[in-house]
Amino acid sequence: MNAVAEITQLLRKAEDGDGTSLDAVFRALYPELRQLAAARLRGNQDTLSPTVLVNEFYLRLHEGGPLSLNSRHHFFAAAAKAMRWIIVDQARRRSAAKRGGDLVEVTLSERLSGKSQDEEVLALHEGLDALDAISPRRREIVELRYFGGFEFREVAELLGCSERTAKREWAHARAFLHAWLAESV
Numbered sequence: 001m002n003a004v005a006e007i008t009q010l011l012r013k014a015e016d017g018d019g020t021s022l023d024a025v026f027r028a029l030y031p032e033l034r035q036l037a038a039a040r041l042r043g044n045q046d047t048l049s050p051t052v053l054v055n056e057f058y059l060r061l062h063e064g065g066p067l068s069l070n071s072r073h074h075f076f077a078a079a080a081k082a083m084r085w086i087i088v089d090q091a092r093r094r095s096a097a098k099r100g101g102d103l104v105e106v107t108l109s110e111r112l113s114g115k116s117q118d119e120e121v122l123a124l125h126e127g128l129d130a131l132d133a134i135s136p137r138r139r140e141i142v143e144l145r146y147f148g149g150f151e152f153r154e155v156a157e158l159l160g161c162s163e164r165t166a167k168r169e170w171a172h173a174r175a176f177l178h179a180w181l182a183e184s185v
Helices: 003-015 019-041 050-063 072-097 117-134 136-147 152-159 163-183
Strands: none
Touching (some): 003 019, 003 072, 019 050, 019 072, 072 117, 072 136, 117 163, 136 163, 152 163
């Protein structure tokens, strides 16, 4: 049995309540999850390291309700969403402490505003919520691309659309978020 099929089989067992299967999935995919987390943090790991981010995802995965993850891609999509929330929670905690301490650098591929990193993460989070009200699919594409690091081919496969559609939706989502962030300055 190949690795992808094995992960899918373990995820199905986990969905049926087998906690050891979920642990096995996590162990098998840990190097990729850590690499994904490191890419999200981009080397600025003052208080939130890739290891901490992945371990926090693991804890949240276990404390949540029943899982509905049916493939390796779906698992990584869930990881991307969880990492988004973890990074946003961290930014909120740091913003609540106000004007002090170390900043967690979450660098977007292009600078979207002149805000501090925490303010930018929170504004991006609010923009994603606003985008979700207009187009949940576009919000999901941003989560998969930015927080999950998925290529367009993988996004299209996950969402059941063409790669061209995924690219077009990504362009619309980016334009919306750029406008949102420009207004929130």
